[in-house]
Amino acid sequence: MDEWYKLDNAGKMFHAVSEQTNSSVFRIAAVMKKIVQPDKLQQALDDVLKRLPMFAVKLRKGVFWDFLVENNEKLFVQPESQYPCAPIDPLETNGFLLRVTYYKKRIAVEFFHSVTDGTGALEFIKALIFYYLSYLEEDVAYESALIDIHNQPSYYERDDSYQNYVTDEKTEKFKETSSYQIRGIPIDQTIAVHGKMSAEKVHQLAKEHGTTITAFVTAILIAAIYKERLQYRAYKEEIKIAVPVNLRSLFPSNTLRNFFGVVNIGMSVTETTTLEEIITETSKQLRKKVQKENLQQSINDRVKWQMRLAARFIPLPLKYRAIRYGYRSFSERTKAMTLTNMGKVRLPDSMESHISHMEMVMYPTKKSPINGGMIAVGDELVITFARMIQEADIIRTFFRELSKTYNLEIEVYSNDSR
Known part of the structure; x- marks a missing residue:
């Protein structure tokens, strides 16, 4: 049976508020010292997605909340063709909520914020670049700070930690005042x-x-x-x-x-x-x-x-x-x-x-x-x-x-x- 995950607490919000003028898509990119080789990048991406199944998901509609299910399609690396952080079109990504693009020496991964935050995204791109360099047969040494694709996915990697740390304590309510808003054409x-x-x-x-x-x-x-x-x-x-x-x-x-x-x-x-x-x-x-x-x-x-x-x-x-x-x-x-x-x-x-x-x-x-x-x-x-x-x-x-x-x-x- 396909794995499914509830959207985590922040994920629900990003999913609800995303629209054309608020894509909820952020990017982390690495500019390499050599021109990117897409075939090697694709091999690394296939490996990393197998090891990190919580990124290999698509969105399903539910009655009370939408949720994420396992996506068994293939995510293809693409030459960069749009402006940064453009909304992710599931038709373009085979249903995936992320895209991996390359342009000259840049490898960019863009994530729909419902799936992960900056820290999770960083772990993903670090693993992607490490295995990309390995496929290029560069002399890179594995260190434990990186995700090992030979390990089994861990339950803790897909935990909803907001739920784990919520407490009942009541504290005084703090009313956040409004701020100046930047406007422009x-x-x-x-x-x-x-x-x-x-x-x-x-x-x-x-x-x-x-x-x-x-x-x-x-x-x-x-x-x-x-x-x-x-x-x-x-x-x-x-x-x-x-x-x-x-x-x-x-x-x-x-x-x-x-x-x-x-x-x-x-x-x-x-x-x-x-x-x-x-x-x-x-x-x-x-x-x-x-x-x-x-x-x-x-x-x-x-x-x-x-x-x-x-x-x-x-x-x-x-x-x-x-x-x-x-x-x-x-x-x-x-x-x-x-x-x-x-x-x-x-x-x-x-x-x-x-x-x-x-x-x-x-x-x-x-x-x-x-x-x-x-x-x-x-x-x-x-x-x-x-x-x-x-x-x-x-x-x-x-x-x-x-x-x-x-x-x-x-x-x-x-x-x-x-």
């Missing part, structure tokens, strides 16, 4: 703008300010949004950046499915606010909000909200309408953009030497038309902004601030051909 594709820089230098800068790379970059982003959009407005709203947090470090789990929380970091900026003050404030908030008890609360809220919706007799279209309403009214309203930091990717040295750099592209949405992603490998840190509006002012100011104020050398490149 919509365009019908996603433009990804990448800035490549030294990971070590950015780490040093953050250290000099007594903070982390995430807090430092968030602060520069808030300053850029203020400078470009709010400086000359009479009414100055708070500028908040949503920062996804991997829950596995605080709530031990080996799941490759969704298991993350989101914290909103932000403040009201005025003409007298200094960059130093913004950095201090973002650091303070980030430290406080990623503490275990705060993240426990977000797990409880998320699970309980869906349990209320799960009242058996509410038909699916009504549930999805309720989730979409909640997402647009509460989740999207409380941030100007999302910034996902995948951190420094640990790879065996023998493998790292074949990779130039990596990219993380976070899909934009109608209400968050610019979103950011960061990922580092070796000393190459790449910060990527994906936008679906014409205006690039915030992105330009952000990179200019980093290069002018902090003397960082940044190589900026983009898929914008217009």
